[in-house]
Amino acid sequence: MAKARTPLGITAKQGLVTMVVVLVLGLAGSMMELYYDWHATRTQLATQVSQTLDTISGSAVEAAYQLSPDLSVRVVDGLLGHDIVAAVRLYDNFGDLLAEGRRPGDGAGSRLAQMLFGDMAEFKRTLVRDRGGANDGATVGELKVSLSVGAMTRGFYDRALVNAALGLLRSLAISALVVAVFYVMITRPLVRLAQLVGRIDPTRPGALLLPPLPGHETDELGQLAGSLNAMLVAAQQGMDQRDRAQAENVRLGTELEVSRRIQQMVLPTLGELAEIKGLDLAAYMEAATEVGGDYYDILKGENGRVRIGIGDVTGHGLESGVVMLMTQSAVRTLVTCDERDAVRLLDVLNRTIYHNTQRMGCDKNLTLALLDYRPEDSDAAAGHLRISGQHESVIVVRVGGDVELVDTIDLGLPLGLVDDIGSFVAETSIPLHAGDTVVLYTDGITEAADRDHNLYGLERLCETVRRHADQPATAIKDAVIADVKRHAGDQPLYDDLTLIVMKQN
């Protein structure tokens, strides 16, 4: 893999840009200087030549007037004594050459020199003789002077060279100064800031804050560092909050999942229900979004006996699930021990739950009804249902459609509320005949609310059961659950739904 090119640092970039700008500006300045120098040189040259001609013109006029070759030669030599004069020609007023002189080896100069000064290489002066001081004399001849372009440009070139060299030096010096000042004042702290920011761990932005920049505590750089720190702290806080919320959500999610599993794992199986011959049984339980603490159990006993428990632990979540599990185990233990005395049974259950919830410090309690079914000795198609414990009213729909409600309020107290409920427990017994339907439920069914908080209610439950009472238990169960869901519509399930339907075969 090709090695990545090291990117240009900010100082190098700034140095380059400064240098280019200063050079361009310097060049422009030098050009201006050269232009003015050129102009001044030309004026100066013109003046110089004019003055030279002025001083010599008297002698030249004399030489032309007298047509004196000697004087003419002296005039020409005199003019050639000046560096910039390359050639001189002196004519009389007939156009005849009187004298001529040329500096040897003095060429026309370079093309550039021709461009700069070529136009003023030739000077002509008409020679006029003064008569009595007035300038209206006759023309006596002409003086033609060719200037040496090389000599004219020599000084100009020298000055231009010095000018250019000085300009370059100045540009370099200014560039260096600007870069140095910038580096000390801005670039260095900025680079330092960039290094510090580069060290920040994006996953833990608040772990390493930027230290104050020496000398820049209060200026814009200091403010930048301050703002960055504030952002880092805010970002860290946001991340911490998010992490905490995520952890809490995971915890709650896990807890709800555990609660759901605890609740589901101890429910009687379909196979167990099918084994029970004297009764047609169907059961349904659905946990609320926040799992509640509904409990039910159906236990097959000897000689066609069936023990049923249904209850509702207050609250939601893991603790309610644990209390539900405890209740299930305790009920099953007592039933397995064949405890038949309802008062004793519920009293022991209550003490167990009460002392355990006290130990858990969780303040949970539950309604619990226990039902003990036994078939008639003489007639397998009839039986007795003994009910004890306080829970929702038990619905009995007789063959023919008569609905009876068995109020359980005086059959007990919620378990776990006080340590002794013995004096409140009672038992009631109802006879069952072939085709009679008994329905047990938790308040999740009757208190299922629609959008306007209208509760499903006991009345509607009874009516739905009555309408389907001639159907098998499973069909009645399905009809009730469908009707409850229809009622609740799109509202969330606030509480667990539990429903048990039993029919005397």
Added chain:
Amino acid sequence: METVITGESYSLDWNPETRTAALKGILRLNGLEEYAPIARFLLDAVPHGSMTLDLRGLEFLNSSGIATLSKFVIEIRNRKTVDLTVLGSKAVAWQGKSLVNLGKLMPALRMEFV
């Protein structure tokens, strides 16, 4: 009459002159923890003497709420310093059954159904 606690669909009002705490609306809080502020206020409202708990305007109370009231009544019973009256409404379904329990928990409790 001042409103002591208020929620999305419920309120707890307190009238110091008649020493009456009135719960109104629909109470469907989650677990006893969420009921704790209401329970604390009711327990601290009257150290001794007469107190009335007016539930006639409470259309709905879930099982955690009923448990909260039960615990409140047990605590009042144990203190033996407060003469408690509970006002209920025959028109509200949950009260007929659940308020009976309060009477069971505290035989000295006066229950008045309107």
